[in-house]
Amino acid sequence: MKDDNICARWFDEGNVGAAVPDSASLTVLLVTESAEPSGLGEHMITLARTLPRGVRPTLLFPGTHSGLATARRARAAGLPALTLPWAAVRLGSSTLASLLERLRPDIVHVHAGIPEEGHRIAAAAKSAGAGAVVRTEHQPYTLSTLRVRTPKISVLEREYRCGVEHVDHIICVSHAARQTFRMARVRVPFSVVHNGIVAHAAGITPKAMRASLGIGDAPLILTVARYVRQKRHITLLEALPRLLEHCPRAMLAWVGTGPLEAPLRSRADELGVADHILFLGARSDVPDLMDAADLLCLPSCYEAHPLVILEAFAAGLPVIAARALGITEAVQDGENGLLFPVNSPPMLAHTLARVLADPDLLERLRIAGPAATRKFTAARMASETIAVYRQAMAMPNMLAPTRTPLLA
Numbered sequence: 001m002k003d004d005n006i007c008a009r010w011f012d013e014g015n016v017g018a019a020v021p022d023s024a025s026l027t028v029l030l031v032t033e034s035a036e037p038s039g040l041g042e043h044m045i046t047l048a049r050t051l052p053r054g055v056r057p058t059l060l061f062p063g064t065h066s067g068l069a070t071a072r073r074a075r076a077a078g079l080p081a082l083t084l085p086w087a088a089v090r091l092g093s094s095t096l097a098s099l100l101e102r103l104r105p106d107i108v109h110v111h112a113g114i115p116e117e118g119h120r121i122a123a124a125a126k127s128a129g130a131g132a133v134v135r136t137e138h139q140p141y142t143l144s145t146l147r148v149r150t151p152k153i154s155v156l157e158r159e160y161r162c163g164v165e166h167v168d169h170i171i172c173v174s175h176a177a178r179q180t181f182r183m184a185r186v187r188v189p190f191s192v193v194h195n196g197i198v199a200h201a202a203g204i205t206p207k208a209m210r211a212s213l214g215i216g217d218a219p220l221i222l223t224v225a226r227y228v229r230q231k232r233h234i235t236l237l238e239a240l241p242r243l244l245e246h247c248p249r250a251m252l253a254w255v256g257t258g259p260l261e262a263p264l265r266s267r268a269d270e271l272g273v274a275d276h277i278l279f280l281g282a283r284s285d286v287p288d289l290m291d292a293a294d295l296l297c298l299p300s301c302y303e304a305h306p307l308v309i310l311e312a313f314a315a316g317l318p319v320i321a322a323r324a325l326g327i328t329e330a331v332q333d334g335e336n337g338l339l340f341p342v343n344s345p346p347m348l349a350h351t352l353a354r355v356l357a358d359p360d361l362l363e364r365l366r367i368a369g370p371a372a373t374r375k376f377t378a379a380r381m382a383s384e385t386i387a388v389y390r391q392a393m394a395m396p397n398m399l400a401p402t403r404t405p406l407l408a
Contacts, residue, residue, distance in 0.1 A: 026389065029105040029130075031060040031121055033089045034067075034113040036257075038226060039307045040138045041070035044111055046198055048079050050382040058103060062086035066282075073284075092120030100128035107389050110135045110167070115142065115184075116156060119163025126166045132392035135164065136171040136193075139304050140325060141180040157184070164188050168392040171385070174305040174329045189395070191388050194329075195305045196381030197314055197373065200287035209285075209292035213278060218249040219356050222293035222317070224286055224308045225300065227258030232322065235299040235345055237264060240273045242349035247356050253278045253293065255286060290315040294362070295355060301342050303327050309337075313373045318365035320351055330376075336368040 028051070030044045037044070041061065048057040059074050059081040061067035067083060074081035088095040100108070108125035110118040112135060122133045161184065164170065170190045172178040178192050210216060225231035236252065243250055254277060261279065268274040283289065286308075290296070296312040296319045303326035310330065312319050319337035321327045331337040338355060340347040355361055 025054040026056070026107065027103070027105045028055060028057045028107040028109055028389070029060060029100075029103055029125075030057055030109045030111065031089070031118075032111040032113065033062055033086070033117050033121060034111070035062055035064045035086055036066040036226070037061060037070045037113070038066065038256075040111055040113050041066075041073075043136075043138070043195060043307065045070070045074050045077055045079065046196065046378050047382060047385060048074070049077055050196070050198070050378040052382065052386065055386065058082065058105070060084065060089070060099070062089045069282075089121065090117075092124040096121065096124050097128060100124060100130070104129070106131040106393070108133045109385075109389075111138060112136065113138050115139070115160050119159065119166070122163065122166035132168045132389065133166060134169050134171065134388060134392050135167045136173065137177060137181065137304070138173060140177045140302055141184050142302075160184055161186050168395070169388050171388055172304070174326050176325050176329050177304040180325070189391070191384075191391075193381055193384045193388065194376055195307050195310060196376055196378035197307065197310045198378045199314060200311075202291055203285055203288045206288075206292040209288050213251075213253065213292075215251050215278075218251045219247055219295075220251050220253055220293045221295045221297050221320075221352065222253045222255070222289055223297050223299075224255040224289075225298065226256045227254075227260040227264060229260070230300055230302060231256075232299040232301050232343065233260065233264055234267065235322070235343055235348060236297055237267055237271070237273070237277075238345035239349035239352065240276060241271055242346060243352050244273065244276065246349075246353040250352075250356065251276055251278065252297075253280055253289060255280045255283045255289065257282050286311070287315065290317045293317055295320055295352065297348075297352070298322065298327065299342075299348060300324055300327065305329060310373055310376050313369035313376075316366040316369050318355065318362055318369065320348070320355065330372070332372075336372040337365060 030048055032040060034040055044059055048059055051057055059079055061071045061083050063083040063085045071081040071083050084095060108130045110121050112118040125133045164186050167188050170188050171193050173195050175192050178190055227233060268277050290312055296317050298321040300322055302324050305326055309319055319331055321331050321337060321339055322342045323339040324342050331339060333339040338351050340351045
């Protein structure tokens with residue numbers, strides 16, 4: 001009965017009559033269970049838009065607020081995009097199985113925001129007879145970074161090894177991330193396919209954007225990231241009082257949502273710097289914000305291969321980032337950006353003040369950014385992904401069980 005209710009909710013979400021791929025040389029279902037796809041969802045849309053002629057993609061997102069919004073953006077880009085209730089996707093329910101039977105994709109490409117996601121989707125795809133299952137890991141194997149071993153971590157590691165037995169090929173988005181997955185000790189082939197981006201047309205002028213933000217010509221430091229511990233907004237927040245001693249008109253613009261927003265607001269009030277931070281929420285005009293900003297700052301303690309840095313490079317926006325796993329594969333310190341030690345507010349404040357006080361350095365970083373994106377194009381990403389699809393279909397994972405539930 002529970003699955004019947006989920007199925008009814010799926011029809012209520014308007015999927016009846018939605019576009020389904022016609023016959024083509026290769027049909028691909030790009031799917032995620034991530035409740036807040038954010039950058040992962042944009043990656044899926046970019047990949048689907050860039051796949052070559054003869055490949056027919058469909059996208060599937062969970063019916064969360066963020067998932068529905070991402071599906072709408074995909075449809076606006078001319079892509080067939082479906083949604084299912086989050087539980088139906090996450091649990092690999094009969095509703096998902098019915099959809100897979102209806103679509104009958106050659107490739108099911110699972111996109112995982114964290115290592116725990118997507119395993120039941122892969123199992124359902126194998127049971128439905130998909131030609132191959134490919135999985136992209138959009139973060140490092142974070143279980144390998146935990147120094148304290150607990151029973152829960154051991155269970156998660158076993159579940160990961162069990163889950164990827166249904167996968168024919170795993171993609172990591174950076175070599176650094178791939179290294180972390182060696183700790184997982186799985187027998188599935190891996191490839192590295194770096195993220196790729198497409199150029200975005202500007203909507204409004206930088207002057208108009210600044211006017212809408214009410215900041216005039218004040219130095220503007222942009223951060224685009226969810227409010228979660230990994231992104232380390234607190235490092236930038238704690239650096240702000242020191243930065244204001246050297247650059248008293250500096251402003252921070254924070255784009256994103258997440259569970260740590262309220263604590264960050266409270267801390268900003270305690271430090272007396274709340275008037276220098278714009279909490280902008282989720283935005284669809286990030287390219288315009290990048291055109292209006294002076295710097296992008298990403299203080300994360302780890303990443304896989306951050307899209308926001310590549311987008312900043314393309315926009316000619318200088319990048320200041322933490323010297324962290326995944327970031328150093330995109331940012332070469334002193335060449336196309338500047339790096340500071342992870343979790344070091346004093347060094348971050350010093351680096352920001354130094355760049356804002358040096359117009360020649362700012363200009364040099366602006367010029368270096370676009371050149372750095374030449375190897376991170378969406379076309380290259382699509383071409384390398386197609387190569388993985390071919391390999392996965394030619395050499396399926398013979399260890400993968402079929403028509404067997406993932407976990408009891």
